[in-house]
Amino acid sequence: MHTLKIAVIPGDGIGQEVVPPAQEALEVAGQRHNIRFEWTPFDWGADYYFKHGRMMPPTALELLAPHDAILLGAVGHTDIPDNVTLNGLLLPIRRGFDQYANVRPAVLFDGVESPLKGYGPGQIDMVVVRENTEGEYAQIGGFLYHHQPDEVAVQTSVFTRRGCERVIRHAFELARGRRKRVASITKSNAQGYSMVLWDRVFQRVASEYPDVATESLLVDAAAMNFVRRPASFDVVVGSNLFGDILSDLSAIVTGSIGLAASANLDPSRRFPSMFEPVHGTAPDIFGKGIANPMATMFSAAMMLDHLGHPAAAADLNRALREVLAARTAVTPDLGGTGTTRGVTAAVIERLRA
Numbered sequence: 001m002h003t004l005k006i007a008v009i010p011g012d013g014i015g016q017e018v019v020p021p022a023q024e025a026l027e028v029a030g031q032r033h034n035i036r037f038e039w040t041p042f043d044w045g046a047d048y049y050f051k052h053g054r055m056m057p058p059t060a061l062e063l064l065a066p067h068d069a070i071l072l073g074a075v076g077h078t079d080i081p082d083n084v085t086l087n088g089l090l091l092p093i094r095r096g097f098d099q100y101a102n103v104r105p106a107v108l109f110d111g112v113e114s115p116l117k118g119y120g121p122g123q124i125d126m127v128v129v130r131e132n133t134e135g136e137y138a139q140i141g142g143f144l145y146h147h148q149p150d151e152v153a154v155q156t157s158v159f160t161r162r163g164c165e166r167v168i169r170h171a172f173e174l175a176r177g178r179r180k181r182v183a184s185i186t187k188s189n190a191q192g193y194s195m196v197l198w199d200r201v202f203q204r205v206a207s208e209y210p211d212v213a214t215e216s217l218l219v220d221a222a223a224m225n226f227v228r229r230p231a232s233f234d235v236v237v238g239s240n241l242f243g244d245i246l247s248d249l250s251a252i253v254t255g256s257i258g259l260a261a262s263a264n265l266d267p268s269r270r271f272p273s274m275f276e277p278v279h280g281t282a283p284d285i286f287g288k289g290i291a292n293p294m295a296t297m298f299s300a301a302m303m304l305d306h307l308g309h310p311a312a313a314a315d316l317n318r319a320l321r322e323v324l325a326a327r328t329a330v331t332p333d334l335g336g337t338g339t340t341r342g343v344t345a346a347v348i349e350r351l352r353a
Contacts, residue, residue: 013281015073046077055088097271099264106250130243171237185238258292319350
């Protein structure tokens with residue numbers, strides 16, 4: 001029996017509704033593959049902020065560090081500015097644990113309809129690799145004349161050769177196990193320093209992978225081509241901001257952000273990696289019991305694979321795909337009338353079959 005120590009941060013809104021189903025699915029998959037889970041829950045997020053004035057305690061990273069991985073739901077609240085929630089919890093974990101590769105797959109599954117006509121199951125299958133620790137989200141800058149009529153805001157993006165190279169290299173390594181194509185997303189026509197550095201590093205890394213085909217796209221052209229020719233993309237690598245935006249677009253062209261999984265990886269494995277759905281807290285449906293738990297479950301499967309249990313990950317992925325194909329338990333984001341509980345039960349049934 002192999003034991004995995006998992007830190008669990010359900011967070012806010014529907015994060016609290018989709019994390020327990022993922023844990024349940026992991027338990028069943030674990031029983032089939034001789035894996036035992038030790039869960040450590042952390043009540044960090046908006047409620048913690050209202051009580052303590054911060055999203056998590058100062059010792060948060062020390063508390064998380066002994067775990068094999070982190071399973072996160074969603075973080076945010078309508079009464080707390082988004083920059084407070086992001087900089088109070090997500091970014092400190094990503095940076096503190098050097099989770100520099102944010103990997104976000106987007107697949108058009110059987111039983112799911114793309115808003116783009118003419119695409120069938122499997123015809124769109126890409127993964128966006130987003131630089132996750134620097135770039136446009138470096139949070140270097142400040143305000144001058146704060147809250148005055150002549151207020152000035154300065155926001156500085158930070159691109160390092162090391163930061164660009166390691167995430168681009170991760171994308172190439174990932175592509176070698178897929179269809180051997182990498183698209184780099186840039187904006188060097190307008191950002192003449194940061195993106196020029198990115199382009200140079202991409203070209204140098206690409207020269208080490210002659211078996212992988214490449215293209216370099218300006219981010220506006222990439223957004224257009226995600227809609228115009230999504231089937232042509234395999235692995236897409238971009239900066240923090242570009243990867244963030246394009247991965248949401250890839251989720252929608254493959255049916256729903258309710259299916260969009262992600263992994264915040266420290267590929268060196270010095271620190272625990274974090275796995276979370278791409279969707280947010282969805283206050284409009286929180287408490288209605290109709291949140292789609294599949295994105296969190298797909299993220300949980302990515303966690304199993306990262307932790308060295310590919311067979312268990314494949315089992316969970318198979319169960320999820322079978323439920324989608326059958327369409328007997330489908331939540332409203334996918335055009336159905338199913339519930340969170342109903343989808344969870346269907347996945348568990350497929351896992352046990």
